[in-house]
Amino acid sequence: MAEVRLYNTLTRTVDRFVPADGTTVRMYTCGPTVYNPAHLGNFRTFLFEDLLRRTLRLAGWQVHQIMNLTDVDDKIIKRASDRGLTITDVTEPIVDTFHADRAFLRIEDAEGYPKATEHIDEMIDLVARLMDRGAAYQAEDGSVYFAIDRFDGYGKLSRLDTRQIRPGARVSHDDYSKENAQDFALWKAAKEEDEKAGAAWNSPWGRGRPGWHLECSAMAMRYLGATMDIHCGGVDLVFPHHEDEIAQSEGATGAPFSRFWCHGEFLLTDGSKMAKRVGNVATVADLREQGVSAAAFRHFVFSTHYRKQLNLSAEALEASIEGVRRVGDFADRLAAATGATPELAEVAAEAEREAAEALFDDLNAPLAMGALFKFIKRANAELDRAGNDAGAIAAARNALAGINGVLDVIPDHGPADDAGEIEAMLAERRDARERRDFARSDAIRKELEDRGIAIEDGPTGTRWKRAR
RNA sequence: GGCGCCGUGGCCAAGUGGUAAGGCGGCAGACUGCAAAUCUGCUAUUCGUCGGUUCGAUUCCGACCGGCGCCUCCA
Known part of the structure; x- marks a missing residue:
């Protein structure tokens, strides 16, 4: 224990x-x-x-x-x-x-x-x-x-x-x-x-x-x-x-x-x-209307120590939405990765230890959150370097799961009911890009963006994801 | 009036008696057809103000300023 x-x-x-x-x-x-x-x-x-x-x-x-x-x-x-x-x-x-x-x-x-x-x-x-x-x-x-x-x-x-x-x-x-x-x-x-x-x-x-x-x-x-x-x-x-x-x-x-x-x-x-009698209350329903995810709100709440007052503001919520997007992208990247440098395992172990120690010390969630983001930054750098150590990937996934098991700040993906249609548009865009018809390619990208789909062109092809 | 907490960069925020984690934002660079994502670098000589203790204080003490909370049915 x-x-x-x-x-x-x-x-x-x-x-x-x-x-x-x-x-x-x-x-x-x-x-x-x-x-x-x-x-x-x-x-x-x-x-x-x-x-x-x-x-x-x-x-x-x-x-x-x-x-x-x-x-x-x-x-x-x-x-x-x-x-x-x-x-x-x-x-x-x-x-x-x-x-x-x-x-x-x-x-x-x-x-x-x-x-x-x-x-x-x-x-x-x-x-x-x-x-x-x-x-x-x-x-x-x-x-x-x-x-x-x-x-x-x-x-x-x-x-x-x-x-x-x-x-x-x-x-x-x-x-x-x-x-x-x-x-x-x-x-x-x-x-x-x-x-x-x-x-x-x-x-x-x-x-x-x-x-x-x-x-x-x-x-x-x-x-x-x-x-x-x-x-x-x-x-x-x-x-x-x-x-x-x-x-x-x-x-x-x-x-x-x-x-x-x-x-x-x-x-x-x-x-x-925030109190009924002061007349400044906001509810979960308000959060949902504003499109603030559970992950983002958790990030917001856990970014300040529980024994300190926390001020609700649109700016802070915005920062949390963006922060949590980064965590989600990292989770996706780890899920898709097949190998990494051995150093990734060390980075993961350190992050897991730092986060746990922070939490065990009177629930220092802000510090644990810091450990998580430091982990993401370092791990992304290792993933950029490429490698073939599958064990390191597994270690990183475990570390993320461990830390996230407490903070729970990875946002859900939206529903994927129109995935086929999106894939078709991406295929057309790929053809356009091969023809170097960038006007058409960018138009398709714009259309997808308007639907909340973000495009990432990488060396191994194009990835897409729904806004969270 | 009593008791208590807080004041760290543009915003959020951790932290320690030995010289400031992390996030958001911003700027520059790498990568890219352009983006996006990611990475790299830069972005507080300074931690509300003034004193004191100390070799040394953001961190301890005091005063002051500012904000918030509790003092009977409010998480």
């Missing part, structure tokens, strides 16, 4: 990571609230988690990842009420969109996508345990709250002193009655709209629905045990979401909830956080 180092929000340092059981990494990644298609900021986080799971596997560990789908919350209920629908009516199509978008971006499947509404029993059990331990109480409004002053470790993740909240901070106007302003809802008493929208369940504390934080604790422990290896999310979840998860989980079990906490930074647009 390679040594993997990860930044742990709990310790605020980069620590050596090894799964507790020595073989399988049990990780929980906070998923989307399914009332609107997830935006690219959300996907930056999911992409970081994809990078993490692929890197852990490259290091030799097995990965068991759980991502929750939050399918009951205030916004979902509001939408359902506004439209006279149930929450399921609202969430089902969005769940489908989420999986489609995820697939488009080549985000690997997690081992499970539990829904909050299907784990109400587990949540009720968790609340009951907290009540038994005296860490929770039912208020006059019927809702159940977690009493943060009965959990010593409260604030250890975010390092926020909740007594210090000052003017200038966003202050909540909570509809519910609590003993302490910082206490958070575990179980919310049902209101009229909740019942109508199908968002209310029976519990020992009356009809109600789970609080936001509760689902993650309940489902994480159900699928990963009392203590998991890694818990991930966006930085905005550090407080209060993850802090509260720790409180309610550890308050119930007495065991550490997660050994590592890893958080991805924001995607910015127009210089500020």
Whole structure:
């Protein structure tokens, strides 16, 4: 096993990571609230988690990842009420969109996508345990709250002193009655709209629905045990979401909830956080409309370290499209090559080692990307020199596959349904060139270019490829 | 008001107490009928500003300027 180092929000340092059981990494990644298609900021986080799971596997560990789908919350209920629908009516199509978008971006499947509404029993059990331990109480409004002053470790993740909240901070106007302003809802008493929208369940504390934080604790422990290896999310979840998860989980079990906490930074647009309320969101659908491939978007996201803010811009996307085209051309060239200089094998081995080391060092994808491009440049130079070492070609293909297995930045070719027609045009162009009728030859090339087909005349004939 | 992050060439970006990876773009050359692709060379004596520590700082410390984020339901 390679040594993997990860930044742990709990310790605020980069620590050596090894799964507790020595073989399988049990990780929980906070998923989307399914009332609107997830935006690219959300996907930056999911992409970081994809990078993490692929890197852990490259290091030799097995990965068991759980991502929750939050399918009951205030916004979902509001939408359902506004439209006279149930929450399921609202969430089902969005769940489908989420999986489609995820697939488009080549985000690997997690081992499970539990829904909050299907784990109400587990949540009720968790609340009951907290009540038994005296860490929770039912208020006059019927809702159940977690009493943060009965959990010593409260604030250890975010390092926020909740007594210090000052003017200038966003202050909540909570509809519910609590003993302490910082206490958070575990179980919310049902209101009229909740019942109508199908968002209310029976519990020992009356009809109600789970609080936001509760689902993650309940489902994480159900699928990963009392203590998991890694818990991930966006930085905005550090407080209060993850802090509260720790409180309610550890308050119930007495065991550490997660050994590592890893958080991805924001995607910015127009210089500020991409968020619904800022009104600057872009989605996968927008990406597709603009013709930005999954490979290009992955390149864009991985060109900056995950703990650094990243600004979405047309220029940056353009650079990624072009960069990824180069990777694709290189992959094609390697696939078609039959032999190379022996030095290619050395170049490949070095690239593979550099990329892996970069990834193992707190997911330094930008550095790994640098290693990939250095590899492409050197390997192309070796291929230009020609050679007959087939083993070197195989080594280069393996190295590329290894690095790309994590980054996944080789763009797909377009559909090849009109290949015969293109070949016919190329045959005509070849005849024209033999007659030195370059006007005709260039006209055909122009026509193909207009159809998104690029031509490359080489010593062994003409190659063509579809724009990616 | 509290806490934290960031500021590297035209753009994106890695990085280290010893003198700046990589990508995009640009310029020149090789190859080509011309292109494209590819290769080669060039494109930051400098890392927000000002001080300090040090033999030496972009890298450590301090101040300042600028940007962003968190401080209760937002990835």
